[in-house]
Amino acid sequence: MMAVSNTFDKTPDCELSQAHSRTTKVSNKERLQQPRSKLPPTCSQENFGRPHYARPTANSSARKHVLKPRLSTDSSSSSSRSRPRFRYSPTIPRQCPDAATTDPEHITQLWKTVMAHLGGTKHEDEADQDPITHFGVPEMPRDSKLRLEVYRKSFGLSVWLEPNIEDIQREYKAMRAYSCNEAEYQTFALRSIFLDEPRYPDLPEDGGDKRWLPIRMVQLVRKLPQSKWLPPPPVPGSNLPKRYEWDIRPDCTYHVSLQAFQPGFRSKVRKHVSIIQQRAFCPYLTIEFKKDEENLDTARHQVAISSAISLYNRYLLKTATLQACGTSWSEDDQSQMRHYGITLTGSNWNLWCTVPKTFVTWTGCTMSSIYSADCRTVAGIQQLIEFLNDIHYWGLEVHGKSCKRDIHAKTRSDPSADTRDVSLLS
Structure with a gap:
């Protein structure tokens, strides 16, 4: 009856998103002139030739390291015996604030x-x-x-x-x-x-x-x-x-x-x-x-x-x-x-x-x-x-x-x- 959220040791989405937002925007010509070692982490030579919509983003990279969340019962249902309906519980990274916690007294x-x-x-x-x-x-x-x-x-x-x-x-x-x-x-x-x-x-x-x-x-x-x-x-x-x-x-x-x-x-x-x-x-x-x-x-x-x-x-x-x-x-x-x-x-x-x-x-x-x-x-x-x-x-x-x-x-x-x-x- 309670939603269960998983935590992981990988870098959370919120930190990756902030790092991505701080990346300096440069033109394509400037990117080609930069040394290979100084290319931004999301713009390697392997990925540069792809269209912008096909390039990996910080969120997609983070998703590779995140397990699928568990299925959890919907606590909004008052049924005690009917087969529970399931929904995905969103993943809450450990470092992100306001993580929901379970309340045994509420369930009781x-x-x-x-x-x-x-x-x-x-x-x-x-x-x-x-x-x-x-x-x-x-x-x-x-x-x-x-x-x-x-x-x-x-x-x-x-x-x-x-x-x-x-x-x-x-x-x-x-x-x-x-x-x-x-x-x-x-x-x-x-x-x-x-x-x-x-x-x-x-x-x-x-x-x-x-x-x-x-x-x-x-x-x-x-x-x-x-x-x-x-x-x-x-x-x-x-x-x-x-x-x-x-x-x-x-x-x-x-x-x-x-x-x-x-x-x-x-x-x-x-x-x-x-x-x-x-x-x-x-x-x-x-x-x-x-x-x-x-x-x-x-x-x-x-x-x-x-x-x-x-x-x-x-x-x-x-x-x-x-x-x-x-x-x-x-x-x-x-x-x-x-x-x-x-x-x-x-x-x-x-x-x-x-x-x-x-x-x-x-x-x-x-x-x-x-x-x-x-x-x-x-x-x-x-x-x-x-x-x-x-x-x-x-x-x-x-x-x-x-x-x-x-x-x-x-x-x-x-x-x-x-x-x-x-x-x-x-």
Whole structure:
């Protein structure tokens, strides 16, 4: 977000320009009569025979010694997730006055402004948490392999992870040793860790069985506001003059498949929540990739933005359902209001959980650190796989079924609604 200027040890343009301006003007005849050693530096015998417009100037000579300036992001853009537009930052020689310097405090304030507009999202770093305690499922086996067997019996999916840990560890060590770029890290992770379910052309609109499936979306663009997909309101005192208008493009997100609904009701779901690609609704996990830990703050902010928007729209569905049914927030309702995020900076990963600050009214949200580890270690890979399986199970069993119940309840609350395709969850 900041413009970066390069400095060089070569003679600056400003000094060369001044030296050129002090050169004494002489006629062509006088130049020919001067000894060769006394010719001005820009008027050697080799260059004299050229037309004046073809002769090198002081500026062109200086340019030969100056490297091309770096590409830098345009700080005028308020987008936090859209692909940045680039512009050339002018070179500022070391000796020239008034060289612009970067201002980390200004950049930090820009992020705070964005986060304030997103409903007061707040970061909290906490100690690593135990999965069983965090998800509140004491009846589940503590051993991750036994827990995975329970998950597979509940949902026959392809995303359940039990990969070759040694292969993953070797790949991450190699990518770190070879200084691979962000795309290499992302490609490997999407191929080996963050898996997807098979896609079928006749689903979800044309028949098919009713199943609970996660849907993986890569680089999904969702510009706000859209129907049933709204930005969180700014908190009081944010002083942001205009509404949220930039694109959200998380590296990877997981949604619930529309196949969870009866075929006859799927077309009606969009009246209650945002539908993506006619097959997915209500995201529950956002993932961001960066090359190394130096970009952790950027990845964390991007996850926070995406998580805040997803959580706020889940909050709107729950609020509308409670109002339609004439009920109030229960402890179970509150425990379901969360969105997960994972940042991968090189081989290091961090798990985040975003929850509302309050429930009766929206006053922002808090994103807390749940766990962090390194994929170059066996334990780090095992912990990532364990949490990812737990999140997928929570996303379908708790989050997905809760969203479906809210949509059904909201539909039934309308006396004139067609409820023939609405049935209770088993």
